[in-house]
Amino acid sequence: MRKTAGPSFSGLPSAFAFNPRAVSLAEGVRAALSMAAIVAASELLHFPLLMEAALAAWLTCLCDAGGPIRQRLPYLLIFGFTGTALTVGYGLLGTLASLPVVIAAASAGVFCTSLLRVYGQAMMQVGNLLTVVLVLSLTRDVPDLRATAVLGGVFLGGSLWALLLTMVIWRLHPYLPARRAVADCWRELARLANSGEAVGAILAPYASASPNAAVDSALAARIAALREAGEVVVEVLPGESGSEGPQCDRQLVQDNGLWVIQALNGN
Numbered sequence: 001m002r003k004t005a006g007p008s009f010s011g012l013p014s015a016f017a018f019n020p021r022a023v024s025l026a027e028g029v030r031a032a033l034s035m036a037a038i039v040a041a042s043e044l045l046h047f048p049l050l051m052e053a054a055l056a057a058w059l060t061c062l063c064d065a066g067g068p069i070r071q072r073l074p075y076l077l078i079f080g081f082t083g084t085a086l087t088v089g090y091g092l093l094g095t096l097a098s099l100p101v102v103i104a105a106a107s108a109g110v111f112c113t114s115l116l117r118v119y120g121q122a123m124m125q126v127g128n129l130l131t132v133v134l135v136l137s138l139t140r141d142v143p144d145l146r147a148t149a150v151l152g153g154v155f156l157g158g159s160l161w162a163l164l165l166t167m168v169i170w171r172l173h174p175y176l177p178a179r180r181a182v183a184d185c186w187r188e189l190a191r192l193a194n195s196g197e198a199v200g201a202i203l204a205p206y207a208s209a210s211p212n213a214a215v216d217s218a219l220a221a222r223i224a225a226l227r228e229a230g231e232v233v234v235e236v237l238p239g240e241s242g243s244e245g246p247q248c249d250r251q252l253v254q255d256n257g258l259w260v261i262q263a264l265n266g267n
Contacts, residue, residue, distance in 0.1 A: 006194035008257045024172045027061070027064075027066075030061060030165065030166065030170050031058055031062065033165070033170075034054075034057040034058060034060075034061050034165050035054045035057055035058045036163065037161075038050055038051075038053050038054040038057055038158060038161065038254075039051070039054050042054070049150065049151070049154050050154065050158075051246070052087075052151060052155050052158065053154045053155065053157050053158025053161065053265075054156045054158060054192075055136070055155075055158065056080075056083065056154075056155045056156070056157075056158030056159040056162070057158040057159065057161050057162035057165075058068065058162075058186045059083070059129050059132065059159075060079060060158070060159045060163060060166075061078070061128050061162050061165075061166060062125075062129060063075065063076055063079045063125060063126055064076060064166050065121070065125055066104060068170070069167060071122075072166075072167075073163075073167065075122050075123065075125075076127050076163050076167075077163070079126050079127055079129060079130065079159065080156060080159035080160060080163065081130075081156070082126075082130055083130060083155060083159060084131045084152045084153075084155050084156040084159070085152075086109070086130060086133050086134045086151055086153035087133060087137045087140070087151060087153065087155045088137075088148050089132055089137075090105070090106065090109065090137040090138055090147070090180060091137045091138070091140035091142045091148055091151055091152075092137075092142055092145070092148045093105055094137065094138035094139065094140065095140070095141060095142050095143060099103075102138060105180060106134065106135070106138060109134050110131050110135075113127040113130045113131045113134065114127060114131065115127070116130075125260035128142075138170065140205060158181075159239055198248030198251075200232075200247045200248050200250065201231075201232035201233065201234050201246035201247065201248070201249075202231055202232065202233045202234070202250045202251065202252055202261060203234055203236060203247045203248040203250070203251040203252065203264060204219070204233050204234065204235050204236070204251070204252035205219060205235065205236060205252070206222055206235045206236055206237055206238060207220040207223060207235065218251070218259060219252075219254075219259055222252065222259040223235065226252075226261075232246055234246055234248055248264055249263070249264055250262065250263055250264055251263075251265075254267045
């Protein structure tokens with residue numbers, strides 16, 4: 001009896017692929033350190049508001065897409081200052097405004113942050129994290145402008161701390177192994193190019209020009225053996241006196257019935 005195939009979910013693995021090479025343990029430890037340092041300071045100083053800075057530091061680390069500093073820095077600064085503005089604005093709005101106004105303003109803000117994806121992958125990541133900041137800021141209790149300013153300053157401080165950690169204190173170089181491998185290849189090529197001295201060709205009589213068949217076959221065999229060994233052998237055609245092609249610094253001459261290599265006259 002033939003079994004009937006059920007529904008196939010073969011498209012799921014391609015949609016949700018796990019790439020172990022994309023997992024960076026160092027980035028995870030760095031993000032955890034950025035939070036842990038602030039949480040420890042909050043406990044020591046008995047200042048719970050520093051938890052906002054810990055959140056900002058963690059989100060800033062998540063916002064770091066990697067690569068050259070010139071490319072990373074603008075996105076991290078955009079996230080830090082825009083996140084501060086959202087924390088201040090929507091924190092105050094969530095406390096003082098009515099629910100319909102809050103819902104309308106939050107919807108407009110999420111719509112704007114989602115549109116950042118049109119500027120590329122890095123800005124899409126910034127927009128997604130700014131959406132998280134916006135939603136969380138609506139839960140903050142900031143009754144006046146002074147508390148709002150303190151909350152915004154704490155958020156900005158946490159973001160700048162993460163920026164300092166990622167750019168100066170603990171810099172990661174995700175492409176360093178690839179750059180080192182390419183550099184090693186170029187160094188090896190340079191070594192091979194400079195290690196060998198330029199070797200000239202060997203000038204030899206034309207094998208078919210000898211009236212003696214034995215001499216002719218021995219010369220042809222010797223030329224073939226030299227070419228098999230990687231040497232460049234230039235045969236002088238009848239009526240020619242030298243090579244017009246490769247530079248020759250040796251010549252093939254007959255000595256006591258053997259074809260031997262000698263230095264070319266004048267070298």
